[in-house]
Amino acid sequence: MKxxxxxxxxxxxxxxxxxxxxxxxxxxxxxxxxxxxxxKLYMFGSNFEMVTxxxxxxxxxxSLKASIGFEDLDTIQTGVADLSGKVVFxxxxxxxxxxxxxxxxSDYSTYAGNVEIPAGVSVWMSLNTAQNVTSSGQVRPTSTxxxxxxxxxxxxxxxYPIPFNPNVSCVWSGVQDLDNIQTGLxxxxxxxxFxxxxxxxxxxxxxxxxSDYSTYAGNIVGVGQGFWANxxxxxxxxxxxxxx
Numbered sequence: 592m593k594x595x596x597x598x599x600x601x602x603x604x605x606x607x608x609x610x611x612x613x614x615x616x617x618x619x620x621x622x623x624x625x626x627x628x629x630x631k632l633y634m635f636g637s638n639f640e641m642v643t644x645x646x647x648x649x650x651x652x653x654s655l656k657a658s659i660g661f662e663d664l665d666t667i668q669t670g671v672a673d674l675s676g677k678v679v680f681x682x683x684x685x686x687x688x689x690x691x692x693x694x695x696x697s698d699y700s701t702y703a704g705n706v707e708i709p710a711g712v713s714v715w716m717s718l719n720t721a722q723n724v725t726s727s728g729q730v731r732p733t734s735t736x737x738x739x740x741x742x743x744x745x746x747x748x749x750x751y752p753i754p755f756n757p758n759v760s761c762v763w764s765g766v767q768d769l770d771n772i773q774t775g776l777x778x779x780x781x782x783x784x785f786x787x788x789x790x791x792x793x794x795x796x797x798x799x800x801x802s803d804y805s806t807y808a809g810n811i812v813g814v815g816q817g818f819w820a821n822x823x824x825x826x827x828x829x830x831x832x833x834x835x
Contacts, residue, residue, distance in 0.1 A: 618642065619834060622727035623752050624658075625815040629721040631777035635667075636748025636755075636817035637708040639728030649712075650728050652683060652694040653704030658723040661685040667694065668715040669706075672743035680715075711735050711750035711830070713817020726815065730834055737828040739820045748817040750830055754810035755818065757788065757799040764827040766790050772799065773819040774812050786811075 620642055627633045641648040652667060665685040670678045682697035683706065689695060693704040708714060710731050716724065735750035749755035757763075757772060770790040775783045787802035788811060794800060799808040812818050820826075 619730045619732075620728065621730065621752060622725050623814045624723045624725045625813075626723050627716060627718050627721065628777065628781075629719060630717060631781045632775075632783050633716050633777065634713050634746065634748075634775055634817040635716040635724065635726075636713040636812065636815055637710055637726065638749055638752040638814060639726055640710050640731050642729045646729075646731055646733060649707035649709040650726060651704060652706045652708065654726065654728070656725045656727075657718070658725075659720060662719050663687050665719055666715075666717045668717075670715070670744070670746050672740070672745065676742045676744070678744050711737060711748055713746045713748040715746075724815075731832055732834045733832055734835065735830045735832070737820075737830070739822045739826040739828065741822060741824045743821075745820045746817055747820050748812070749814070751833055752814050753833055754814060755812050755816075756808070756810045758796075758808055760831040760833075762829040762831075763790070764829075765822075765824055766826050767823050768792050770823055770826065771819075771821045772811065773821070774816075775819070776816075 623638060625633070625635065637650060639650055640646060641650050641654070663686060667683045668680050670680045673679050683694045683703045684697050685693065686695050686699065689699070691702065691704070693702060694706070695701060695703050730752060731750055737747060739745050768791055772788045773785050775785045777783050788799045788808050789802050791797065791800050791804065794804070796807070800806060801808065
């Protein structure tokens with residue numbers, strides 16, 4: 592119950608609402624909302640699973656909600672590194688004149704509302720009009736294991752509706768000095784400004800630091816926000832659920 596109260600307190604300060612049955616083993620469901628500026632790239636992180644009787648089902652593009660409503664040619668972009676390590680992007684656009692209304696492949700050929708965004712994955716999102724985007728679902732009750740392959744940029748996020756702190760509730764295996772995590776936020780003009788963090792084993796304590804070695808990293812992204820990971824070798828991250 593103490594851990595349950597901790598996650599509920601964290602939710603309160605991050606504009607997240609949770610419904611607690613009072614039983615740790617029961618499903619905990621909720622939502623989070625982030626504000627996106629017009630025509631500004633935002634790395635949107637998925638922190639929930641689909642509400643089911645079991646864990647492991649990803650939310651979908653169709654489950655995302657916008658405060659005004661998504662508009663024609665709003666864009667969601669996924670990025671996956673190919674065998675050479677180059678990130679290959681796939682675009683989806685919102686189309687109100689199609690049947691059904693919703694997200695489609697960028698050539699308008701295929702409905703994409705069922706495309707999944709697993710907890711712990713992020714996507715780039717760009718909207719024509721400034722508005723809030725809400726995701727919802729159940730909180731995964733167990734730990735999440737991430738695998739970052741050598742030399743391949745990976746778009747990731749906290750697998751839970753809490754800010755991501757690489758030095759807290761995270762166990763890293765195979766991480767090396769100067770492995771890199773990078774966050775990106777659009778400035779007033781829409782240009783994405785990146786902030787880098789590096790792993791340093793020779794610091795006290797060992798862990799993730801600002802790229803100038805000055806500061807031990809805290810929460811590097813908030814709820815509903817993602818980050819890039821770039822590792823020299825294959826790295827495994829185990830992130831604990833706040834419900835454990």
